[in-house]
Amino acid sequence: MKKTDHISKLQGPQPQSTSSLSRSPGFLVQGFSILRKKERRKEAVSKFKMVLQNDIDLLNPPAELEKRKHKLKRLVQSPNSFFMDVKCQGCFNITTVFSHSQTVVVCGNCQTVLCQPTGGRAKLTEGCSFRKKS
Known part of the structure; x- marks a missing residue:
């Protein structure tokens, strides 16, 4: 008797899959x-x-x-970097932000965080809209 047979008897019958593809x-x-x-x-x-x-x-x-x-x-x-206009989701104030900003950018009016720095590009806060400056 194999060791696995002994374990399967202790655990009871295993449910069988209806689909042969999943196995x-x-x-x-x-x-x-x-x-x-x-x-x-x-x-x-x-x-x-x-x-x-x-x-x-x-x-x-x-x-x-x-x-x-x-x-x-x-x-x-x-x-690869660019400047962008970011619109605050609370007061709709537009702030110019560098795409690879290394500091937290905050809205001037309501002090809401607009973007967080990462290793490369800054991560925009959810709900903030932006457009590239030409």
């Missing part, structure tokens, strides 16, 4: 959807269009390809 190791049950691992990988890969280096016009690269590059490795160097 398969390749499937993952999330709520009501059952997705295969390979299908999830294909979905993730399909978001990015694979382009060979030879197929790109080096003088006129696509904007989305340039945006993904490091700020110093772009065709024309440009920063």
Whole structure:
């Protein structure tokens, strides 16, 4: 008699799954959807269009390809940061905030926190709307 047989007898009968898919190791049950691992990988890969280096016009690269590059490795160097107008959710006062602010930004009128610093970009408070300054 195996050790596992002894343990299963002590625990009693285990409930049987009605679906054979849920017992398969390749499937993952999330709520009501059952997705295969390979299908999830294909979905993730399909978001990015694979382009060979030879197929790109080096003088006129696509904007989305340039945006993904490091700020110093772009065709024309440009920063990732920007200034934005943030509207307070309480008093609707507009405050100019730097996107990579390293301090907590507070509304001038009602002292509500507009954004919190993180390692990179500042995290806006929920309910605050913003627009990039041009």
